[in-house]
Amino acid sequence: MAADRGASVIAWSGPLVVGIGASAGGLIAYEAFFAAMPADSGMVFVLVQHLDPDHESALAEILARYTAMPVDFARDGMIPVANTVTIIPPGTILTIHDGRLRLIRAPSVKARRMVVNLFLVSLADDQGPNAVGIILSGFGSDGTAGIAAIKERGGLTMCEAAFDHHAKLGMPQSAADSGFVDLVLPVEDMPAALLAYLA
Template sequence: MGTPIRVLVVDDSAFARKVLREVLSKQPGIVVVDIARDGLDALEKIAEHHPDVVVLDLVMPHLDGIGVLRALPTTGAPAVVAVSISDAESELGKKALAYGAVDLVQKPTSLATDRLYELSNDLVVRVLAAAQTRRSMAPEMEAPAVQPSLHSTSLVVVGASTGGPQALTRLFTSLPRDFPVPVVAALHIPAGYTDALARRMDEASAVSVKEVTDEQELSPGLVILARGGTHVRVERRAGRPYACTEEGHIEALHRPSVDLLFRSAADAFGAGALGIVLTGMGDDGLAGARAIHAAGGRLLVESESSCVVYGMPRCVREAGLAIGEATIDKMSELLLRHVA
């Protein structure tokens, strides 16, 4: 018997996860390595288990199935079989296939009933076919050696948490006055602290450092710090970059969210986005880093030796997304080499 097909099941419904896991586990040659409750959980489990196939619900909280597809790397990613109440001809189904799902299985019902078992045969057939397709393509999908990007950097986004105020200060105060692109940073910090922090950084820096204001146009040499307790995203309007605040309800563990900032950079600037993940606890920024990587952008991380907590940068490094790392004292030098 050959190597078993390793499958990750992703669905926000506990009953659906039970049914999908049961159906697939009964099939010889298939092993369900884990389950995930939503898109963010899925990206963590994919990085942990490296499954051959992901069975992916499309409508989920926190990060939906389309968000997962967009965050997957362009090479070496698992094959994805979408499972949805929508069919392949629906707008959602077409979008899933456009973003890389190899197939779609329609759920017979959105309710937690035994009717879900009706998809059993169809699901197994399509998972087997997806795994075969992925394995037959494996020699062509091996990631090439990292090469310098052919795209110039349009925007730098930075994320930090524990130890972040000191790390950001050391990074921004070492940037030259003629730094050629805008910088936007998200730091896990309570409301009420970032204005004073930005002012101190600005006084000590050659670049201009400011706390974000909504609908703020960005320019080279301007560093924007997200307001504590408020999300920030970046947009492109008529070719010009803007930072926008978001105070409404967004499902994110941290506010500001590094993932939200990084994903918006990937959406708006694609291969022109460069992300930097500095010291911090947890994994905020990992999903966003995947989005930047998938869009052709680049990621740098702080080295363990200078981190107060080596959590956030470690997640990005171990996921194979970073093209370079440096201590915080050397980060500006590394950054300048990649800003072209």
């Protein structure tokens, strides 16, 4: 059960829940990330991508080529489990409460542009120091507030390095400039850093 924001950090058991946000250029970054991530890490991965609400997404099918982990779209009420990859469906807002994913239709274009922040803030509140927030390629600043929330609750934060050839620099640069990012890395190096953190 989530503690109130601002409460003392509490110890959590269970797998790390890794929330990964991206927009433009995110597909290439995801491919590189999961190509380097072992399928048996024991972590939960939740991908929050800016997706066109008027078209079906092939993201799950594409990423399944790069990982042996099951990859699927989120369903309301589902409990994400270790060694799986769950993706936000197009046109929705995804949050997590009491360990369960919650989905609603995005009420506006503005809300769709902030889906990364909305998920990561809920992840910080729900999982405390068990939360990991990662910002990959994308324009704009979505994800910066979410990264701050995770850092404030004792979780780990990362963003894609400016010199990474995959990156569109708006989202990762905004996160890095906030001062709440623990590690700024090429995306291919993030899985090793996560495994070292877990150990």
